[in-house]
Amino acid sequence: MPAAVPDTPATSDRTAAVPVPARDAPFEEHVAWARSVPVVGLDLAPVEGRVVEDPLPWDYAALARELVASGRGPVLDLGTGGGELLSTLAPFPAGSAATEGRPSNLPVARRRLEPLGVDVRPVESDDDEQLLPFFDGQFAVVLDRHEEFDPDEVLRVLEPGGVFLTEQADSRDGVRLSTALGAPLPWDPDSVTLGAAVEVLRDAGFVVDVAREHEGLRRFRDLSSALWYLRLVAWQVPDLASLSPEAVARYEAPLRALHLHLAAGHEFVDEAPRFLVVARKPF
Structure with missing residues (x-):
């Protein structure tokens, strides 16, 4: 299994010009945000507060x-x-x-x-x-x-x-997110x-x-952060790593179902x- 992504210091200045869509914004706005925000190194700053992991018992x-x-x-x-x-x-x-x-x-x-x-x-x-x-x-x-x-x-x-x-x-x-999307x-x-x-x-x-x-546990709070996270951890759902129109179309039904769940104010909880x-x- 490829490595998971560590928490890293926030450096969000470069994403400040890209407004984060509201949780209940249209599906297409969430996809556009996730496509447009750069993935640099292993920096999780663009999704800080929207992809949240339980604190570890060690430092x-x-x-x-x-x-x-x-x-x-x-x-x-x-x-x-x-x-x-x-x-x-x-x-x-x-x-x-x-x-x-x-x-x-x-x-x-x-x-x-x-x-x-x-x-x-x-x-x-x-x-x-x-x-x-x-x-x-x-x-x-x-x-x-x-x-x-x-x-x-x-x-x-x-x-x-x-x-x-x-x-x-x-x-x-x-595993839970991949399963929810129907991805092998x-x-x-x-x-x-x-x-x-x-x-x-x-x-x-x-x-x-x-x-x-x-x-x-890891908690996702909106669709754009989940999609951007899948770009960062490109090995998890390789077909979605590019967020190409063809890839989004292939997974559109489960992605829209996930968006409805998150837009209603719920979280998606993964291990x-x-x-x-x-x-x-x-x-």
């Missing part, structure tokens, strides 16, 4: 900041998006880096992170394995918020005693779980120190389960 950013500032050594951030979260953790140890697999995010991340001394690299893939373009033992800390990871590669690039901190979305994330799931909803993550990390040679999970793991490479 990933605080845990990551503590590791960055610990003096352990260089830090690697996997799937940095546009660098929205990582940039808030500066200053960084010399030699720190980040990866990003979405080509449209790379220039955004580089503009944000390279002035902070972070080397941003595209991820490379071979036979469906995520190969990291770094030397063995190059990093003291690897961070990963919602990015798919290869435990053997993470172990390889960590130095002995290095720490891996990851927050992941359980693969039940987004592009992943197995039982494939990404805390138990499975702990197992693969231990099998790779990690010692798992922390393993926590959270049964969260947004998360889990957190802290693991270390033995000396």
